[in-house]
Amino acid sequence: MATKILLEHANVPGIKTYDVYRQNGGYRSVEKALKGMTPDEVVEEVKTSGLRGRGGAGFPTGMKWSFIDKKSGKPRHLVCNADESEPGTFKDRYLMEYIPHLLIEGMITSSYALGCNLSYIYIRGEYMWVYRILEKAIKEAYAAGWLGKNILGTGWDLDLHVHCGAGAYICGEETALIESLEGKRGNPRIKPPFPAISGLWANPTVVNNVESISAVPWIINNTGAEYAKIGVGRSTGTKLFSVSGHVKNPGVYEIDMGMTVDEFMNSDQYLGGMMNDRPLKGLIPGGSSVPILPSHLIFKTAAGEDRLMTYESLADGGFATGSSLGSGGFIVYNDTACIVRNTWNFSRFYHHESCGQCSPCREGTGWMEKVLHRIENGHGREEDIDLLWDIQRKIEGNTICPLGDAAAWPVAAAIRHFRDEFEYHVRFPEKIKNRDHFVAEPFEKVKHLVAKQVV
Amino acid sequence: MEISNAKQVINIDAALTARIDELLSHYPADKRKSALLPVLHEVQDAHDNWLSIELQDKVAEILGIKPIEVYEVVSFYTMYNQKPIGKYMFEFCRTSCCALRGAEDLMDYTCNKLGIKEGETTPDGQFTVVGVECLGACGYAPMLQLGDYYKEHLTKEKVDALIDDCRAGKVDLHKLTITE
Amino acid sequence: MKVTIDGQEIDVEPGTTILQAARMIGGESVPPAMCYYSKLKGSGGKCRCCLVEVSKGSEADPRPMPKLMASCVTGVMDGMEVKSISSERVVDARKSVTEFLLINHPLDCPVCDQAGECDLQNLSFKHGAAKTRFIEEKRTFEPENIGDKIQLHMNRCILCYRCVMTADQLTDNRVHGVLNRGDHSQISTAISKAIDNEFSGNMIDVCPVGALTDKTFRFKQRVWFNKPYNAHRDCDKCCGKTTLWMFGNEIQRVTARKDVYHEVEEFICNECRFDHKDPADWVIEGPRKFEKDSVINQNNYTRQIEPVKIETEHNILLGRDQDRKKISMPAVPLKREEAEIYKEGNV
Numbered sequence: 014m015a016t017k018i019l020l021e022h023a024n025v026p027g028i029k030t031y032d033v034y035r036q037n038g039g040y041r042s043v044e045k046a047l048k049g050m051t052p053d054e055v056v057e058e059v060k061t062s063g064l065r066g067r068g069g070a071g072f073p074t075g076m077k078w079s080f081i082d083k084k085s086g087k088p089r090h091l092v093c094n095a096d097e098s099e100p101g102t103f104k105d106r107y108l109m110e111y112i113p114h115l116l117i118e119g120m121i122t123s124s125y126a127l128g129c130n131l132s133y134i135y136i137r138g139e140y141m142w143v144y145r146i147l148e149k150a151i152k153e154a155y156a157a158g159w160l161g162k163n164i165l166g167t168g169w170d171l172d173l174h175v176h177c178g179a180g181a182y183i184c185g186e187e188t189a190l191i192e193s194l195e196g197k198r199g200n201p202r203i204k205p206p207f208p209a210i211s212g213l214w215a216n217p218t219v220v221n222n223v224e225s226i227s228a229v230p231w232i233i234n235n236t237g238a239e240y241a242k243i244g245v246g247r248s249t250g251t252k253l254f255s256v257s258g259h260v261k262n263p264g265v266y267e268i269d270m271g272m273t274v275d276e277f278m279n280s281d282q283y284l285g286g287m288m289n290d291r292p293l294k295g296l297i298p299g300g301s302s303v304p305i306l307p308s309h310l311i312f313k314t315a316a317g318e319d320r321l322m323t324y325e326s327l328a329d330g331g332f333a334t335g336s337s338l339g340s341g342g343f344i345v346y347n348d349t350a351c352i353v354r355n356t357w358n359f360s361r362f363y364h365h366e367s368c369g370q371c372s373p374c375r376e377g378t379g380w381m382e383k384v385l386h387r388i389e390n391g392h393g394r395e396e397d398i399d400l401l402w403d404i405q406r407k408i409e410g411n412t413i414c415p416l417g418d419a420a421a422w423p424v425a426a427a428i429r430h431f432r433d434e435f436e437y438h439v440r441f442p443e444k445i446k447n448r449d450h451f452v453a454e455p456f457e458k459v460k461h462l463v464a465k466q467v468v
Numbered sequence: 469m470e471i472s473n474a475k476q477v478i479n480i481d482a483a484l485t486a487r488i489d490e491l492l493s494h495y496p497a498d499k500r501k502s503a504l505l506p507v508l509h510e511v512q513d514a515h516d517n518w519l520s521i522e523l524q525d526k527v528a529e530i531l532g533i534k535p536i537e538v539y540e541v542v543s544f545y546t547m548y549n550q551k552p553i554g555k556y557m558f559e560f561c562r563t564s565c566c567a568l569r570g571a572e573d574l575m576d577y578t579c580n581k582l583g584i585k586e587g588e589t590t591p592d593g594q595f596t597v598v599g600v601e602c603l604g605a606c607g608y609a610p611m612l613q614l615g616d617y618y619k620e621h622l623t624k625e626k627v628d629a630l631i632d633d634c635r636a637g638k639v640d641l642h643k644l645t646i647t648e
Numbered sequence: 649m650k651v652t653i654d655g656q657e658i659d660v661e662p663g664t665t666i667l668q669a670a671r672m673i674g675g676e677s678v679p680p681a682m683c684y685y686s687k688l689k690g691s692g693g694k695c696r697c698c699l700v701e702v703s704k705g706s707e708a709d710p711r712p713m714p715k716l717m718a719s720c721v722t723g724v725m726d727g728m729e730v731k732s733i734s735s736e737r738v739v740d741a742r743k744s745v746t747e748f749l750l751i752n753h754p755l756d757c758p759v760c761d762q763a764g765e766c767d768l769q770n771l772s773f774k775h776g777a778a779k780t781r782f783i784e785e786k787r788t789f790e791p792e793n794i795g796d797k798i799q800l801h802m803n804r805c806i807l808c809y810r811c812v813m814t815a816d817q818l819t820d821n822r823v824h825g826v827l828n829r830g831d832h833s834q835i836s837t838a839i840s841k842a843i844d845n846e847f848s849g850n851m852i853d854v855c856p857v858g859a860l861t862d863k864t865f866r867f868k869q870r871v872w873f874n875k876p877y878n879a880h881r882d883c884d885k886c887c888g889k890t891t892l893w894m895f896g897n898e899i900q901r902v903t904a905r906k907d908v909y910h911e912v913e914e915f916i917c918n919e920c921r922f923d924h925k926d927p928a929d930w931v932i933e934g935p936r937k938f939e940k941d942s943v944i945n946q947n948n949y950t951r952q953i954e955p956v957k958i959e960t961e962h963n964i965l966l967g968r969d970q971d972r973k974k975i976s977m978p979a980v981p982l983k984r985e986e987a988e989i990y991k992e993g994n995v
Contacts, residue, residue, distance in 0.1 A: 080640045141616035144490045165984035174494035180546035196504030198544040203721045257565040257606035288647040294934045358564045369833035371694050376748035377547045379831040383784045407744035536825045539838040543827040
C-alpha cells in the first residue's frame with residue numbers, strides 16, 4: 014500500500030533543478046499530451062482517473078474541467094490554488110518546495126487540456142521562499158522550451174506565472190483567490206456565476222489545488238484507468254496527509270486511499286503511534302474545519318467497521334459520528350490537550366480570517382470567539398454552551414462562502430463530543446486557571462466531578 | 469486603519485523599478501492592478517518592511533489606480549505593515565497545532581527575554597514579536613517566520629541562538645541561500 | 649417564466665431575481681433587504697436578510713436547493729417554488745441575521761437622525777428579539793471626519809457596501825472604501841479626506857442605517873415631525889426631483905424621492921440637496937405619501953386636523969383653592985363632602 018505518485022522522486026538529490034527532474038522522467042506527460050492527445054482526451058483521462066479535488070471539497074477534477082466555458086471564445090485561465098492556509102495542512106508546500114517542476118509540469122499539461130494560454134500559481138505570501146523556488150523553476154522551464162510560444166512546435170502558447178498573496182486564509186476560497194489575483198481585497202464573490210463561466214477578469218477559469226494538478230502528469234503517463242485502480246471505490250489514487258500534533262512522527266505522507274486509520278496512526282512506517290505513548294483523545298482528520306472525532310470513533314465507525322483513509326469512510330456517520338477527509342490535515346490530540354482551549358484557538362483563527370463581507374460570519378465568528386474565550390478563562394456561564402451551539406447553528410449555511418461553515422463545524426463537533434469538558438470549565442473555573450490545566454491533571458482524572466455536579 | 473505619522477524615505481530605485489516592471493509583465497497590459505500584491509511586497513521589502521500612506525500613494529501612481537484601492541488592499545492583508553516595525557520581526561504561529569507543541573510558552577519566553585509584550589517592538593527598534601495564525605508548518609512546530617523564511621522545530625536554545633545571530637548581523641531577511 | 653412565492657404565482661421575465669419577483673407580488677412575502685439596491689450594480693448578497701427557501705428548483709430540475717438562497721442575487725427558473733415568510737427556516741434565518749446585525753450595533757436610536765426611517769429599526773421590529781444574548785462589550789470605531797456635508801458614524805454601519813458602490817458608479821473619483829477586514833472592517837477614507845463630489849450626497853440616501861447622515865440636518869428634527877413634500881427645480885446636474893422635509897416654512901432637509909423599498913427613484917446632486925434650503929427655490933408639488941405603517945405618517949397632514957385650543961384662565965396660575973380641588977393633589981386631602989361633590993363632578 015505504498016504507491017508513490019507525487020513523492021516518487023522527492024528524495025532524489027537535486028530534483029529541484031530542471032536537469033535532474035528531466036533525467037528522472039520529468040515533462041514526459043507534456044510530450045505525450047501535446048504530441049499524441051487532443052485536449053479533450055486529456056480531460057477524459059483525468060475523468061477516468063476519478064481524481065477528486067485535493068483542496069478540501071473533493072469535487073471530481075475532470076468534471077470541474079468539463080464545465081469550463083469554451084463556447085464564448087473568451088481566453089481561459091487555469092489558476093493553481095497554492096494558498097494553503099488550513100490549520101493542520103502543509104502538504105502543498107512540501108510538494109512545491111521539494112519538487113517544484115512536478116507542479117509546473119502538471120500546470121502545462123492541465124492548461125493544454127483546458128485550452129489556456131495564460132495560467133497562474135497563486136501561492137500564499139508567507140511561503141516567500143517557495144515563491145522564489147517556483148519563480149526559478151518557471152524560468153528554467155521557459156529556457157527549456159516547455160513554456161512560452163509554440164511549445165514543442167505544436168503552435169500552442171502558454172505563459173505561466175507565480176503570484177503571491179499577502180496573508181489571508183480566505184484567499185483559499187476560489188473566488189476570493191481570483192479577486193486577490195485581480196489586485197483586490199479577498200472578498201469571495203457571489204455565485205453564480207461560477208468561475209468556469211466568469212472567473213479571472215471575467216474569463217472562464219478553473220481553480221485547482223496543488224496536489225490535484227501534481228497528480229495529472231502521472232495520470233497522463235500511466236492512464237487514468239491505472240490511477241483509478243489505486244484506492245477504494247470513489248476514493249481513487251494516492252493522497253498526501255499532513256500530520257501534526259501529538260504523534261511520534263509528524264510530517265507529510267503519501268498513502269494509497271483505503272489504508273486503515275489504525276495502520277496509518279500506529280505503524281512505524283507512518284506516524285509511529287502517540288508521542289510519549291500518552292492516550293489518544295481526539296483526531297481531526299481533514300484540517301481545522303472538519304469535525305473532531307473522539308477516541309472511540311477514530312479507528313472504528315459507529316457501525317463498528319474499520320475507519321479507512323477515504324472520503325467515504327472518514328465521513329461515515331455524517332457529522333453525528335463521522336468527520337471528513339477535507340484537505341488531509343491530520344491533527345492528533347492526546348489527553349493533555351484541552352478541547353475547549355483548542356476550539357477557542359480555532360475560533361480565534363476564523364474570527365481573524367473572516368473577510369467581513371456577510372453578516373453571519375463577520376459578527377458570528379467574533380461572538381463565538383468571545384464566548385469561548387470566556388469559558389476557557391473561567392468566566393463561562395452554564396447557558397453559554399447552548400448559546401455557542403445556537404450561534405454556530407445560525408452561521409452554518411447562511412454565509413456567502415464556506416468559511417462560515419468551517420468556523421461553525423469545529424465548535425459544533427467539540428460541543429457534540431466533549432460537552433462535559435465545557436461543563437467542567439464552567440463549573441470549576443479555579444481548576445482551569447493555567448492554560449496547561451490538563452497537562453498535570455488530564456480530563457479523564459477529573460471527569461467524575463462533572464457527573465456529580467447537579468445543576 | 470492604522471495611520472502612522474512616522475516619516476518614511478521613499479526610494480524607488482532602478483533595481484526596484486526593474487523588478488516592478490518584471491512583475492507587471494506577468495499580467496495583460498490592461499490589468500496592471502493585478503500586480504498590486506506582488507508589487508507591494510517588493511516595495512515594502514525595500515522600505516524597512518512597512519508601507520506609509522505616501523508610499524502607498526506612490527504604488528497607486530505606478531499602477532495607475534486610485535489610492536483608496538491600495539489602502540483597501542493593504543489594510544486587508546496581514547503581511548503589509550502600516551507602521552514601522554522592528555528590523556527582525558519574529559512571527560510566531562500560535563494556531564492549534566503549534567499551540568499543542570508549546571508555541572505559546574515559547575512566545576512568552578521570547579517576549580520575556582526581549583523585555584517586550586506580544587505586538588511590541590524593542591526600544592532599539594531591532595526586534596518585534598507578534599503572534600500570527602497558521603503558517604502551514606504544523607508538523608514542524610513550534611515555529612516562527614523571520615523575513616522570507618521559516619524557523620522550525622524551535623526550542624528555547626534555538627530562539628536564543630537566533631536572537632544572537634540577529635544581533636550579530638548574521639541574518640539576511642531576504643537572501644538566505646536556498647538549499648538545493 | 650413562472651415562479652411561485654409563498655403559494656402566489658407570477659410570470660416574470662428571464663433574468664429576474666427572486667426578490668424582484670417577490671416585490672412584484674408585494675405584501676408579506678417580500679424579503680427584507682439591507683444591502684441589495686436595485687439601482688446599484690453588483691449590490692446584494694452580503695447582509696443575508698433576504699434568504700429564502702427554494703423548495704423546488706425548477707420544472708426541469710425540481711430538486712429543492714439544500715441551502716437557503718439570497719433572494720436578491722438568485723435568478724428565478726421556470727417552475728421554481730419559493731418559500732419566504734411561509735418557511736420556518738427562513739423566519740429563523742432572518743431572526744439570526746437580525747441578531748447578528750444588532751450585537752455590535754449601538755443602542756443610540758433615541759439620538760440617531762435615521763430613527764424613524766431606518767431599515768435596521770424596521771428589521772428589528774419585525775424579526776428582533778426582546779432580549780440580547782450578547783454580554784460582551786460592543787465594538788467601536790474612532791470617529792472620522794469626512795467633510796462638512798456628510799456625517800460618518802461607523803459604529804452604526806452594517807457594511808452593506810452601498811455607499812462604496814454609489815461612489816464607484818456615480819462619481820469619477822472614489823476616495824472612501826472598506827478598510828481592514830472581518831469585524832473590524834470599516835468605511836473610511838483612511839486619511840480623513842473630505843468626500844467632496846457633486847453626487848456624494850447620495851451616499852446618505854442609500855445608507856440603510858444611520859451610518860451616513862446629512863450633517864446640515866444633524867439633530868435638527870425627528871423625521872416624523874417633518875412634513876415631506878415632493879418638489880422640483882430646474883437643475884443642470886440632476887433630475888431636480890426631490891422630497892423637501894419641512895418644519896413650518898423652513899426646509900430642514902432635502903433628499904431624493906424614495907420608493908416603498910426606501911430606494912431613491914432618481915439620484916440627485918449635492919447642490920439640490922445641500923444648497924437650496926429656501927422654499928422659493930422650489931416648485932412644491934404636494935405632500936409625499938408614505939407606506940401606511942411608516943412612523944412618518946404620525947404627522948399626517950393629508951387629513952384635516954382640528955386645532956386644539958387650550959383655554960387657561962389667568963387666575964388658575966395663582967393656585968386657587970377650587971383649582972387645587974380640580975386636580976386633587978394628594979397633599980391636600982379633600983373633606984368627605986368635598987370628595988362627594990368631586991365624585992359627582994359638580995366641582
